[in-house]
Amino acid sequence: MSDVDWTNDRRVVREIAEHAPFMIWLTDHRGRCFYLNPAWVEFTGQPEEEGLGEGWTEMLHPDDRKDVYDAFFHAWTHKRPYQVEYRLRVAGNGYRWVASSARPLFNEDGGCDGYVGTVYATAVRDTHHTEAIRLSxxxxxxxxxxxxxxxxxxxxxxxxxxxxxxxxxxxxxxxxxxxxxxxxxxxxxxxxxxxxx
Known part of the structure; x- marks a missing residue:
């Protein structure tokens, strides 16, 4: 996705995102991901190049993909912020519950240039039992x-x-x-x- 227009706003977000301790992503006006920060790569193990476009969806738990798509596309259609929780693949093995929040980026003309979003790990979501997980x-x-x-x-x-x-x-x-x-x-x-x- 080398044809991305790195506007001043996008450059500022990218500069902050490069050093953020949590995952940050950016999409273009079509909703396609064109940036994933180093925290994404560290957490998921997925190289940034593989996550661009729709590649990041490979890291979603299969049972959560529809909910994530629905939340994003509903927000994108209405140009509104959104939040969603889902399981994201962890580098090495397994999945972790994460929360993602995103907001539209508007240009000077009021049009939506895309979204900026964050992803961070959340507490364990286990509604079936409260017994602590035992370490070996x-x-x-x-x-x-x-x-x-x-x-x-x-x-x-x-x-x-x-x-x-x-x-x-x-x-x-x-x-x-x-x-x-x-x-x-x-x-x-x-x-x-x-x-x-």
Whole structure:
């Protein structure tokens, strides 16, 4: 989508989006995505080029695609803001519940140039049971060491496993606790009594 007109407004949004800690996307006046920020790539693992146009929809949970399409196209038709929650694929494996909010970008003539939207991970949505998700014994060991300030390399040495395996356990625990980073994962494990510091 190299034919995008990077207006001043779009350039300002892109400059902010490049450094934002949450996902940001932009569409053109036809509703086609022409920009996904680095947080999108980090969260989903999908390269930006693959997500442009309608490629980003490949990251949606199949059961949520229709609701996301409907919310976007209803808002786009009426040029109104909207919000929608859905499951988004996480780099590595699984899906996480996210919330997306978007607003139309109007030009000086009052026409809609497209939308700017944000996406951020939300709390676990489980209406069937309230039992806490249990971490594996190895995940607990890894998080216990992370909680006292050990790096992934130090944890790998202590547990006699590879750093990559340490990161895999941390990522698995992040998904289970619906956390966005290692610190939040450790805090969640402490709050649920799965690790003690």
């Amino acid at each position: 014994p190895r995940e607990i060991e890894v998080l216990q060491l992370a909680a006292i300030g050990k790096t992934s390399d130090e944890i790998a040495i202590i547990l006699a496993i590879s750093s990559r395996t340490v990161e895999a356990h941390i990522n698995s625990a992040m998904i289970k606790t619906n956390s966005v980073n290692k610190v939040q994962t450790v805090v969640s494990a402490i709050k649920t009594g799965q690790i003690i510091v």
